[in-house]
Amino acid sequence: MFKALSNPHRLRIFKELSTRLAGQVINEPPEAIQNCQCKFAEHLDLAPSTVSHHFKELRQAGLIHMKREGKNVLFWVDDKATKALQALLTV
Amino acid sequence: MFKALSNPHRLRIFKELSTRLAGQVINEPPEAIQNCQCKFAEHLDLAPSTVSHHFKELRQAGLIHMKREGKNVLFWVDDKATKALQALLTV
DNA sequence: CAAGCGATTCGAAAGATTTCGAAGTCTAAA
DNA sequence: TTTAGACTTCGAAATCTTTCGAATCGCTTG
Secondary structure: OHHHHOOHHHHHHHHHHHHHOOOOOOOOOHHHHOOOHHHHHHHHOOOHHHHHHHHHHHHHOOOEEEEEEOOEEEEEEOHHHHHHHHHHHOO | OHHHHOOHHHHHHHHHHHHHOOOOOOOOOHHHHOOOHHHHHHHHOOOHHHHHHHHHHHHHOOOEEEEEEOOEEEEEEOHHHHHHHHHHHOO
């Protein structure tokens, strides 16, 4: 977990997912959640393949979850991990 | 902070310092606290210079503090950091 | 079915970490 | 003052990460 969040880009992705999706239900349509990887690629100025790699790392660390929904992929943060990290991220 | 704890050896050092020194006063004699780097070097099977480097990283991340006390050096964990991380480390 | 969009996998290059030994610093005691 | 113990600093080598482009996969829609 620490390893996954030790990278600034991944920490940023996780924080944005955490705050943006706070309290949202998983089953909403993708348009409402607006978290496709390509947006992060633009925002972070990284290649799509690089962003994909970072998402994979976050997923393998158990920090986020992913689910294919049509041509996009949905993301949401792990509830336990979020609560455990909340104190840290808000300092 | 995440970067500092992303290394298994550093995480172990920090955890041991946290648990071993929990509630101890800083001004006790070094013998009572028993946390010289050389013990960690033995324990982790690393060269003294490597251990020194890891302690430096933890210090620069604000996770621990150091103070020269005679020929040894005293270590103790940062109180804020400990409390913030406690929830995570005990899971 | 073909085209297109978004995400993934792969290999390679660049960059960062980890580790060590050797030399150096600081302090306490002989 | 010299010796010894504990830590630090400084390269250098090995290893791991990050990043990209190219090729590929999965799904939707024209």
